[in-house]
Amino acid sequence: MKMSPELKRAQENMQPGVITSAGFLGEDTRNLVDIIEQDEETLQKLGIDIDEASGFLHHLLEEGRKGLGEPITVKGIYQVQVTEARGFLACPFEDGIFRKTNAEVTHLPSGTYFLFSELSLHLFEKHHFLQGLGSPFRIDPFILKKLLP
């Protein structure tokens, strides 16, 4: 598919040093539109519904906040630690700003570790963008699958 001007601009904002020092693309050299389409396809194959999965991650984030920075157990099987740094990050698609909130989740039965931020959750939910391969906040569909109830 062709890159729209909005996607081109978003991809520029995703380069290292524009919004975050690491950027959002990792080592991925594909066009943004291809990253999004291929991840949408993978999610579909895995049977992951983006709205359901985002709702679940929002729930973990909200429950995790109750730990006030310390790890807490959610639903008996998730260890969640939510930490917040000062300041805000803009969405590379230029439709909002987000607190620098990180959630570290461990699915205790499998030991699966999963890291996401308020911004990475927004990118996933709203833009279907899981971030490039090698990006520290990439939402890996296969890891997400292990985590979902």
Ligand SMILES: [Zn+2]
């Ligand atoms: Zn956005």
